Amino acid sequence: xxxxxxxxxxxxxxxxxxxxxxxxxxxxxxxxxxxxxxxxxxxxxxxxxxxxxxxxxxxxxxxxxxxxxxxxxxxxxxxxxxxxxxxxxxxxxxxxxxxxxxxxxxxxxxxxxxxxxxxxxxxxxxxxxxxxxxxxxxxxxxxxxxxxxxxxxxxxxxxxxxxxxxxxxxxxxxxxxxxxxxxxxxxxxxxxxxxxxxxxxxxxxxxxxxxxxxxxxxxxxxxxxxxxxxxxxxxxxxxxxxxxxxxxxxxxxxxxxxxxxxxxxxxxxxxxxxxxxxxxxxxxxxxxxxxxxxxxxxxxxxxxxxxxxxxxxxxxxxxxxxxxxxxxxxxxxxxxxxxxxxxxxxxxxxxxxxxxxxxxxxxxxxxxxx
Amino acid sequence: xxxxxxxxxxxxxxxxxxxxxxxxxxxxxxxxxxxxxxxxxxxxxxxxxxxxxxxxxxxxxxxxxxxxxxxxxxxxxxxxxxxxxxxxxxxxxxxxxxxxxxxxxxxxxxxxxxxxxxxxxxxxxxxxxxxxxxxxxxxxxxxxxxxxxxxxxxxxxxxxxxxxxxxxxxxxxxxxxxxxxxxxxxxxxxxxxxxxxxxxxxxxxxxxxxxxxxxxxxxxxxxxxxxxxxxxxxxxxxxxxxxxxxxxxxxxxxxxxxxxxxxxxxxxxxxxxxxxxxxxxxxxx
Amino acid sequence: xxxxxxxxxxxxxxxxxxxxxxxxxxxxxxxxxxxxxxxxxxxxxxxxxxxxxxxxxxxxxxxxxxxxxxxxxxxxxxxxxxxxxxxxxxxxxxxxxxxxxxxxxxxxxxxxxxxxxxxxxxxxxxxxxxxxxxxxxxxxxxxxxxxxxxxxxxxxxxxxxxxxxxxxxxxxxxxxxxxxxxxxxxxxxxxxxxxxxxxxxxxxxxxxxxxxxxxxxxxxxxxxxxxxxxxxxxxxxxxxxxxxxxxxxxxxxxxxxxxxxxxxxxxxxxxxxxxxxxxxxxxxx
Numbered sequence: 005x006x007x008x009x010x011x012x013x014x015x016x017x018x019x020x021x022x023x024x025x026x027x028x029x030x031x032x033x034x035x036x037x038x039x040x041x042x043x044x045x046x047x048x049x050x051x052x053x054x055x056x057x058x059x060x061x062x063x064x065x066x067x068x069x070x071x072x073x074x075x076x077x078x079x080x081x082x083x084x085x086x087x088x089x090x091x092x093x094x095x096x097x098x099x100x101x102x103x104x105x106x107x108x109x110x111x112x113x114x115x116x117x118x119x120x121x122x123x124x125x126x127x128x129x130x131x132x133x134x135x136x137x138x139x140x141x142x143x144x145x146x147x148x149x150x151x152x153x154x155x156x157x158x159x160x161x162x163x164x165x166x167x168x169x170x171x172x173x174x175x176x177x178x179x180x181x182x183x184x185x186x187x188x189x190x191x192x193x194x195x196x197x198x199x200x201x202x203x204x205x206x207x208x209x210x211x212x213x214x215x216x217x218x219x220x221x222x223x224x225x226x227x228x229x230x231x232x233x234x235x236x237x238x239x240x241x242x243x244x245x246x247x248x249x250x251x252x253x254x255x256x257x258x259x260x261x262x263x264x265x266x267x268x269x270x271x272x273x274x275x276x277x278x279x280x281x282x283x284x285x286x287x288x289x290x291x292x293x294x295x296x297x298x299x300x301x302x303x304x305x306x307x308x309x310x311x312x313x314x315x316x317x318x319x320x321x322x323x324x325x326x327x328x329x330x331x332x333x334x335x336x337x338x339x340x341x342x343x344x345x346x347x348x349x350x351x352x353x354x355x356x357x358x359x360x361x362x363x364x365x366x367x368x369x370x371x372x373x374x
Numbered sequence: 375x376x377x378x379x380x381x382x383x384x385x386x387x388x389x390x391x392x393x394x395x396x397x398x399x400x401x402x403x404x405x406x407x408x409x410x411x412x413x414x415x416x417x418x419x420x421x422x423x424x425x426x427x428x429x430x431x432x433x434x435x436x437x438x439x440x441x442x443x444x445x446x447x448x449x450x451x452x453x454x455x456x457x458x459x460x461x462x463x464x465x466x467x468x469x470x471x472x473x474x475x476x477x478x479x480x481x482x483x484x485x486x487x488x489x490x491x492x493x494x495x496x497x498x499x500x501x502x503x504x505x506x507x508x509x510x511x512x513x514x515x516x517x518x519x520x521x522x523x524x525x526x527x528x529x530x531x532x533x534x535x536x537x538x539x540x541x542x543x544x545x546x547x548x549x550x551x552x553x554x555x556x557x558x559x560x561x562x563x564x565x566x567x568x569x570x571x572x573x574x575x576x577x578x579x580x581x582x583x584x585x586x587x588x589x590x591x592x593x594x595x596x597x598x599x600x601x602x603x604x605x606x607x608x609x610x611x612x613x614x615x616x617x618x619x620x621x622x623x624x625x626x627x628x629x630x631x632x633x634x635x636x637x638x639x640x641x642x643x644x645x646x647x648x649x650x651x652x653x654x655x656x657x658x659x
Numbered sequence: 660x661x662x663x664x665x666x667x668x669x670x671x672x673x674x675x676x677x678x679x680x681x682x683x684x685x686x687x688x689x690x691x692x693x694x695x696x697x698x699x700x701x702x703x704x705x706x707x708x709x710x711x712x713x714x715x716x717x718x719x720x721x722x723x724x725x726x727x728x729x730x731x732x733x734x735x736x737x738x739x740x741x742x743x744x745x746x747x748x749x750x751x752x753x754x755x756x757x758x759x760x761x762x763x764x765x766x767x768x769x770x771x772x773x774x775x776x777x778x779x780x781x782x783x784x785x786x787x788x789x790x791x792x793x794x795x796x797x798x799x800x801x802x803x804x805x806x807x808x809x810x811x812x813x814x815x816x817x818x819x820x821x822x823x824x825x826x827x828x829x830x831x832x833x834x835x836x837x838x839x840x841x842x843x844x845x846x847x848x849x850x851x852x853x854x855x856x857x858x859x860x861x862x863x864x865x866x867x868x869x870x871x872x873x874x875x876x877x878x879x880x881x882x883x884x885x886x887x888x889x890x891x892x893x894x895x896x897x898x899x900x901x902x903x904x905x906x907x908x909x910x911x912x913x914x915x916x917x918x919x920x921x922x923x924x925x926x927x928x929x930x931x932x933x934x935x936x937x938x939x940x941x942x943x944x
Contacts, residue, residue, distance in 0.1 A: 055561065056665075057557065057664060057665070059665065076665065077560060077561055077664070077665070078560050078561060078562070078563045078564070079563075083561055083562065084557070084558070084561050086554040086557070086558055087554070088552065088554055090552060090554035090555050090557065090558035092555060092558075092559070092572070092573060093577075094572075094573070094576035094577060095572070103559065103562055103564070103572070104562035104563055104564075107559075107562060107563040107564045107565070107568055108563055151558075151562070152562075155562060155563070385857055385861075386759075386763050386765070388755070389755045389756075389758045389759040389763065390759055390763070390765070392751065392752055392755045393752065393755050393756045393759050393771070393775070394771070396752045396756075396824075396825070396828060397771065397774045397775060400790060400821060400822075400824070400825035401774060401777060401778060401825060402774065403793055404786075404789035404790045404792065404793035404794075405781075405785075405789050407789060407792050407793040407796055408785070408788065408789040408792055408793075411792055456681070459674070459677060460678065460681055463674055463677075463678050466661040466662065467661060467662060467671075467674060469662070476678075478932075478933060479682065479685075480685070481932060482928075482929050482932045482933065483685050483686060483689055485882065485928040485929070485931065485932040486689060486924065486925050486928050486929070487885075487886035487888075487902060487924065487928075488886070488888065489886075489888060489902050489905055489906055489909065490689075490692060490905075490921045490924060490925065491688055491689065492909075493688075493692060493905075493909050493917065493921065494687070494688025494689055494691055494692040494921075495688045496909065497688075497691055497692065497695060497703050497704060497918075498687060498688055498691055500704075502702065502704045503704060504691055504704065504705055507704070507705040507706065508705075534684070534685075534688075553661055553662075556661050556664070557661075557664060560664055566670075587780065588779075588780075591779075591780050591782060594782060595781075595782020595783055595784050595785070595889065596889070597784060597888065597889050597892070598888055598889075598906065601910075602906075602909060602910060612782070612784045612889075615784055615785075615788065616784070616892070619788055619791075619893065620892075620893070625788075625792060628788060629788070629789075629792060632784070632785045632788050632789065635782060635784070635785060636781060636782070636785050639780065639781070639782060640780070643780055
């Protein structure tokens with residue numbers, strides 16, 4: 005497949021602060037690509053460089069193989085859907101969508117026809133005459149995208165456009181945006197700090213932190229095989245056990261938790277320094293309640309139930325491992341199998357060794373952009 | 375309950391009475407008196423239209439009136455044209471920190487009395503003024519030229535003295551203009567002129583009208599600037615009013631002139647408000 | 660185009676040049692006026708004859724500095740008195756109006772509000788003549804019916820104060836209203852709940868909260884009164900205020916003592932303006 009967008013070794017500094025550090029990635033034609041990261045991770049700077057609003061200090065940006073160095077933002081085959089959508093309040097919907105075409109010098113009934121077609125494609129065929137203030141949040145969203153799509157860009161950049169919507173509408177728009185993208189087939193590069201948005205919509209997700217990419221992969225890869233502590237914590241919910249490592253007689257890596265529980269790891273890790281701190285990650289849904297004995301490669305932990313959080317299919321138990329002050333989250337399947345569990349009960353939990361990942365502890369800090 | 379209501383009444387009257395006295399004794403009744411006098415014959419106190427007829431029969435009066443109105447519109451327009459880029463620079467181009475300082479710099483000269491500012495221009499521009507001294511000494515002029523006392527200088531002076539009242543509201547609306555709108559327009563391929571025409575000016579329309587009303591009103595009613603910078607040939611309608619009342623002691627004629635000026639300013643403000651679908655309440659905010 | 664968009668050097672440079680010229684235009688007359696206050700010459704013009712402080716402290720026989728110039732000192736004193744009186748009257752009226760229109764509801768509120776903001780769009784000249792004529796009519800009425808000559812209704816101090824207050828009160832009202840609008844009324848309710856009566860709430864809670872805007876409004880009232888010309892010219896009696904007195908001197912030509920007065924006024928208002936602006940009081944009308 006062709007690469008709609010290729011970013012190579014791009015770097016941007018503001019004074020002493022490196023906002024984007026040696027970032028490279030490719031986006032295949034027609035894909036939905038997300039860049040996911042906490043606020044201040046440099047994702048907006050990266051986006052503005054792709055759009056052409058910032059000039060990178062080094063590195064290249066290619067659209068369909070063409071180098072964009074020195075090409076002004078308005079001459080690039082890319083359009084940006086702004087965070088606040090930036091619909092022109094002084095124009096109606098039709099004029100907003102036609103804006104780009106008119107600036108290109110297109111006139112006459114051709115423009116009207118294209119606008120009408122596009123309004124139909126985004127599912128708002130009758131709203132050309134409406135003022136921007138008359139639109140609902142979701143409609144504004146679609147108009148903002150339509151305004152860019154009419155320019156037939158190679159890549160459409162979206163800067164957290166769902167951020168301003170309320171939670172319910174956001175859920176709805178995730179699905180709608182995904183459908184819209186597959187329908188029009190334009191390459192989307194989507195920026196967000198909301199991991200759920202990125203996971204639901206994207207073909208590929210890049211997780212960004214402190215100006216660089218931690219990992220690029222499909223949502224499934226990021227979830228199941230995180231390559232760094234940051235990704236393990238940022239993508240999906242995870243339990244974090246603070247552990248120290250040592251090796252046993254047969255050379256396996258053993259993680260010691262709370263100075264009393266030993267867990268054999270599937271990975272082999274550096275154990276020379278036994279005081280070095282590591283984090284062991286287990287997803288709440290990987291935890292089995294009262295697993296019973298006799299399982300191979302299985303970690304067992306006795307815990308006290310601190311509270312039961314009933315939330316339908318998303319119900320959880322909060323538990324406290326014996327001898328610690330820490331709290332773990334355990335998925336509580338609503339199969340009525342565990343109805344006997346009460347608060348303050350002492351139970352056992354356990355998980356398959358292969359469902360854990362372990363990383364050296366890294367405290368990541370957040371910076372403000374610029 | 376009764377007691378409570380009486381309390382509220384007293385509080386209300388405490389605010390209400392001074393305000394009503396102020397508005398009626400100093401605004402409403404004086405203007406009614408102005409209107410009455412303008413329809414009254416001097417000394418006899420009989421109803422007459424003479425004062426208004428005199429205005430229409432004497433070309434010097436109505437020509438001055440038309441001139442004043444015309445120049446006021448021109449000045450308002452020039453002030454708008456200059457204020458837009460100045461506001462844009464301060465609000466959108468220069469770094470935030472400098473923009474605050476520039477804002478203070480822009481405001482300070484306008485706290486200084488109009489008289490002093492006009493006087494400054496007089497010592498710059500008059501025949502024995504600074505500019506003449508400078509131009510003669512560098513050999514640009516052979517001999518000093520009188521740059522005061524003509525219409526162009528007067529217009530410049532009026533622009534100068536009323537500028538702030540446009541710049542402040544326009545900077546206000548310019549600050550409200552979301553930068554991403556400009557970026558979006560640019561991203562969609564708009565040129566600079568197109569951005570000004572389709573985004574910036576439409577957005578600033580309300581500020582321009584608000585400023586325009588205040589500037590127009592100030593210029594129309596200004597006395598010092600036309601009087602000191604315009605000289606004999608630059609008759610301004612406020613000077614006619616002054617002459618009638620102070621020099622000729624013809625108050626009835628002066629009242630008619632005053633009323634005509636008031637009618638003109640109200641009319642133009644009303645037209646501006648109607649054109650932009652605003653009301654006066656929003657403008658004075 | 661704007662900070663966040665790339666733009667050519669020429670565009671940025673051209674724009675900066677325009678702004679530099681604008682600021683020169685803004686400050687040239689003020690700077691020139693101030694500098695010439697120190698010129699050792701009998702006329703406020705070049706050539707530079709050397710530095711002197713005579714126009715401030717000189718005590719004849721040739722040069723009378725401002726501190727020994729009886730006429731100007733007297734008018735300065737008059738202006739001061741007027742400004743102080745106007746400040747008190749209009750701060751009271753303006754604050755009452757702010758409470759009336761922000762907190763009370765009554766019939767014809769909108770009509771009355773319209774009357775209150777009307778002085779902003781009535782030329783000062785017309786306010787002056789209408790108040791002059793009205794008070795004169797009342798004076799005549801009293802004289803004819805009661806055989807008393809009401810001297811305070813003729814041109815002079817009381818009339819100047821009333822005339823200036825008629826529109827300056829509106830400005831104070833707008834400044835105070837702006838802050839009162841943001842007032843959280845639950846604070847008042849909390850105070851009532853804790854046992855305060857209406858007067859106590861007004862004094863301890865609301866007025867405390869409004870204090871910055873009342874002080875700001877009062878300061879603005881003082882300054883506007885001090886600089887007013889258009890309204891005052893018709894109402895002033897034998898005691899000229901400073902702007903009136905300076906106007907005569909500027910019109911008829913004068914020594915650089917005018918520059919010295921201007922220097923002090925510019926300095927004073929600039930300090931005043933910077934203090935006021937740095938407190939975030941952007942309202943300047």
